């Protein structure tokens with residue numbers, strides 16, 4: 001494992017005293033309700049209220065602001081206290097925000113993750129053991145009868161879609177600007193965006209360069225959303241769509257033109273190892289020595305911060321229980337091996353892209369001009 005220096009310090013040695021470790025174990029055993037209390041402190045605006053009143057807020061003030069009963073407010077605030085989201089001044093009986101509460105309120109990733117877990121994952125987590133044992137995303141069942149969440153994405157209930165896209169876009173949106181600068185260091189005429197989803201990146205590409213053409217490959221349902229969201233864009237004519245089911249090994253990548261760049265952002269983590277090799281091999285078949293694949297992934301062992309590594313390894317279990325049952329957030333060793341086994345070579349790795357800790361692996365083909 002190639003852990004960053006920062007993570008090595010955290011994960012190779014015991015971090016906690018016995019008392020701290022015991023508290024953490026209890027926080028974990030009460031995890032589901034600790035999560036709900038945190039969610040509701042935000043939902044009812046209690047953390048916001050505390051943030052606006054450094055002098056502290058009484059139970060009665062919280063009752064007035066939220067319209068909740070004294071019983072409800074006491075239950076929430078006493079739980080918030082023992083999970084270290086708030087502090088109490090026991091002389092004046094007023095609550096203030098603790099550091100953890102501040103992050104629950106102000107860390108955008110925490111907010112995105114809370115919505116994602118509540119709306120998309122919560123019921124599915126209940127079936128995690130069955131998903132791990134069968135390799136099937138059985139936690140998806142209550143939403144619909146699909147093999148993967150991607151087939152059902154456009155049919156999920158509105159709030160579920162909102163939280164799914166909020167989660168997906170949080171990570172990629174903040175990295176697209178830096179990624180474009182890296183990609184356009186070389187001349188790009190045609191870019192193939194594999195798993196281009198609703199065309200967010202494609203639109204940024206055509207805005208970035210006035211000549212480039214982009215072809216978005218994805219499932220037909222996603223391309224339909226992409227067409228709607230791209231309609232009326234001044235450069236709509238330079239954004240093309242090519243339906244593909246990447247799980248069908250017989251479906252070749254488009255080779256209607258020479259693609260200088262094959263872009264795969266947060267794509268390979270949606271597939272199991274054998275599927276990744278099939279995707280990369282098919283990409284390699286349309287490459288020559290001038291083409292490059294840019295793989296943008298959040299490799300969990302390359303993160304600077306423990307919080308990021310935690311979010312990513314937990315996200316792996318969303319893939320297990322909800323998304324497809326067989327994919328994960330990969331580490332560098334696994335991803336590099338899959339790239340090599342697909343006849344490709346990693347030329348450069350760019351790290352710390354955007355706010356979500358993305359890396360971009362620039363890959364070239366080891367085969368001679370195959371097209």
Ligand SMILES: C[S@@+](CC[C@H](N)C(=O)[O-])C[C@H]1O[C@@H](n2cnc3c(N)ncnc32)[C@H](O)[C@@H]1O
Pocket residue numbers: 150168169172194195196197198217218219222244245246247264265266267270
């Ligand atoms: C996590 S999203 C990433 C979207 C976008 N590239 C980004 O960075 O935000 C993965 C994308 O892969 C697509 N995808 C998943 N399974 C697929 C399949 N079997 N065939 C084609 N596309 C697929 C999904 O529809 C989705 O658009």
